[in-house]
Amino acid sequence: MTSKKKKYAIGIDLGGTKILTALLDRDCQIISTLKEKTKVEEGKGYFLKTIEECVKTVIDEAEIGWAEIAGLGIGCPGIINEKDGVVISSPNIPFLKNMPLRSELIQSLGLEVVIENDVNTGLYGEHQFGAAVGYSNVAGIFIGTGIGGGFIFNKELYRGAKGSAGEVGHMLIDPLGPLCGCGKRGCLEAMAGRLAIASEAATLAAKQQAPRLFEEVQTDLLKIKSGVLAKVIKAGDRSIEELVRRKSRLVGIAMANIVNLVDPDLIVLGGGMVEALPEIIVKEATQSMREHAMSAMVKNVKVAKAKLKDFAIVMGAAKLVWDHSY
């Protein structure tokens, strides 16, 4: 059991571009946060050093003793063996492959460590503190550059056989669709993720059918972030709004398949795209879900926007520390 003097946990959201570290109390309320660039190109040593520095900094700046820290929870992208604390693979941080991240950090920091897939961790955060509190069977879909997902079944985080359940982004939507990062064609992510939307949006800009977007970024696909899409839709680019609606309907098809398969009581939609365009995406995806799912299955299914925004993962990660009761 956790000693009473352990008052704090540290949650880390380990991303391919940034590392968000937070100090949280026993209720998983955030006391302070620190954001650092990941710099994957600097390699494994630099990466581990960055994590260590971030942990030290949040503890030191809070002026608390290390003995008061119950442990370190990490939401990590990729396939994670959470029992052994080993990263099986992590496409955006390649050197993590087969790394025993848990034991490496225990050794360097002297803190207990729990590691979980980042999307699972974020969904767990939403289930414990956010949009999914009180629901028993929850599907989470997070739409950003890619599309990730996870499940809560019978009130518990569901991991599957390899700890990597919830790859909603790689549901096959169209066998003739565009090539996906996973090597297959027509996955939901390749059809409706931010990059897929940006690619069609850039084409519309090139065709002079999205004048506001063209003003903003010309035809540079990589500059078309979710905030830009929201801005130009608000400024009147109807073609971009229609594009986002059409893509949201594909997300709704994936939601319908999930409803028919795992019979959830709630679907949580989150991620950068949903944060930027909540009304359009949630409404259109929900309507499409209701059209495509079996009516008896979809009747009482609720859809909600994620609540915790950038803090879902660090909060879920801290909760995992307390669950493990070091």
Added chain:
Amino acid sequence: MTSKKKKYAIGIDLGGTKILTALLDRDCQIISTLKEKTKVEEGKGYFLKTIEECVKTVIDEAEIGWAEIAGLGIGCPGIINEKDGVVISSPNIPFLKNMPLRSELIQSLGLEVVIENDVNTGLYGEHQFGAAVGYSNVAGIFIGTGIGGGFIFNKELYRGAKGSAGEVGHMLIDPLGPLCGCGKRGCLEAMAGRLAIASEAATLAAKQQAPRLFEEVQTDLLKIKSGVLAKVIKAGDRSIEELVRRKSRLVGIAMANIVNLVDPDLIVLGGGMVEALPEIIVKEATQSMREHAMSAMVKNVKVAKAKLKDFAIVMGAAKLVWDHSY
């Protein structure tokens, strides 16, 4: 707890065309079975009377006392509230809608009753006694006239929020596909169930491209049962073999989506079509699954043919009786 003198359980597979009743011992070994026609057209009273007569007959013929029966387990098609023992809806046996089947049978038979969705019950049978023994996360797909499915998660039958998880047959495969019984278009069942295959097979027969099939049934779709398909493939109708292979590849796409979503360690394929054409369907579906799923997700997933054939449901149902420990 179950009194020691309860030596037997009764399992019932309640179908739209037949009712299979079995007497089983504590190890769920089948002692005797009885098959009766369902005669849905005769209505609710006749239906309940048939179940009662079946139960009485298997007990009387075994010359055992009613006091030795621990209870009655029923695998019932449709959406079942297994906690209350109420059938929410059952498309092929319409009068079951909202029927408190459990309390009706407790009253008429004086036996304890447990009711579960039939596909779930059959998968549970396979998990306890058949192809899925020892696996933790299992998806079952059963291909017959329609396509049903179910899940074992963390070694337990997964029911979902409404008790109706596992509607694999209604996964959307092609938005432009044929109309499905559920009212939507392009569901797996409408694309690759036995009726879908029979409809294309009849067309091939009509075009003189399946001479053996034409000899057997001319162009009568309803006569094209799985046994007939197996027979004419063996006799040399290559077009029919190709048709079954092509349809099995669609099942493989659904399997790939399931692998990406729920990360199973085993997928069990069963049902009349798989019993009749095990080599072709299991091989082709598995290959298609491996092509369409994320490689890291599908690597260690096994695929097996169901083992218990017609007895999966009665065995699973009897096991549910013992689990409930009346």
